[in-house]
Amino acid sequence: MSQARRGYQRSAGGLVGAILASLLVIAFVWGLTQLQDREPVDPARTVDYAAVLQEARRQAPFDVLAPTPEPAGWRATSVEWQGAGPENAWSLGGLTEEGEYVGLKQGNATSRDFVAEGTPADQPGDPVAVDGEEWRTLTSGDGEEIALVRAGGDVTTIVTGTAPLGYLLEFAGTLRAR
Numbered sequence: 001m002s003q004a005r006r007g008y009q010r011s012a013g014g015l016v017g018a019i020l021a022s023l024l025v026i027a028f029v030w031g032l033t034q035l036q037d038r039e040p041v042d043p044a045r046t047v048d049y050a051a052v053l054q055e056a057r058r059q060a061p062f063d064v065l066a067p068t069p070e071p072a073g074w075r076a077t078s079v080e081w082q083g084a085g086p087e088n089a090w091s092l093g094g095l096t097e098e099g100e101y102v103g104l105k106q107g108n109a110t111s112r113d114f115v116a117e118g119t120p121a122d123q124p125g126d127p128v129a130v131d132g133e134e135w136r137t138l139t140s141g142d143g144e145e146i147a148l149v150r151a152g153g154d155v156t157t158i159v160t161g162t163a164p165l166g167y168l169l170e171f172a173g174t175l176r177a178r
Contacts, residue, residue, distance in 0.1 A: 049079035049092055056081040056090045062108055062155035063177035064090050071171055073097035089114075100163035101145075102171050111151040119160040121147035128165075130172045137165070148172050 049066075057064045060083065067074070078093040089107035096102060105118040115138070116122070125137035128148065135148040147160035148168055159172045 044077040044095055046075045047077060047079055049076050052079045052081050053090075053092075056083065056088075057178075059083040060088050060090065062088075062106065062153070065104065065106060065157060065175040065177055066092060067104070067171060067174040068176040069174060071096075071167075071174055074102060074171070078103075091118075096163050096167060098163075100161060100167070102159070102161035102163045102168065104171075104175065105158040105160065106155055108154045109156075111149075111156040114156045115147070115149055115158060118158045119145060119147040121145045121160060128169060130169055135159075135172065 053064065053066050059081075070076075074094050074096055076092060076094045078091070080089070080091040082089040087107065087109045089105065089109070091103065091105045093101065093103040105114075107114045107118075109117075119138065120140040121138035123139045123141060125139055127134050127136055129135070130148070133150060135150045138147040138149060139145070145160060145162055146165050146168055147158055150157045157175075159168050159175075161168055161171075163171075
């Protein structure tokens, strides 16, 4: 007596069909991934700092500076005014078109403390002149960040960032009190 085979019957044709079906699914998924936008989303959103700047200028015991006009391609991504207490601080950060950080910090805390808190740059370099005013240059130990520092009266101003020195000098040249 012969027994009838039950269940799945294996054949070369069935194997080829299964491989082709698998390849079609892989090709479909690959095609979908190619249609997606591969540009990374910039997590740093642009901020409007005008209202905070106005508040800082109204309250600060020093002339609050801001870039006027903003350098081409630079956009503000952070702003902060700390106006409570005897020590005040203004901070404006942004990115260049190339994604390099450029920030402005001003405050009336002691210059040494303010600079230590405001930038990782701490290695002295040659002084530079911007609009006839002398600024100290500092570089971080790893060489990644450069800072320009000007202390005068009761206020210290720092322009710091990962952008090249030339860009920081240009940015410092745009700073105006009004």
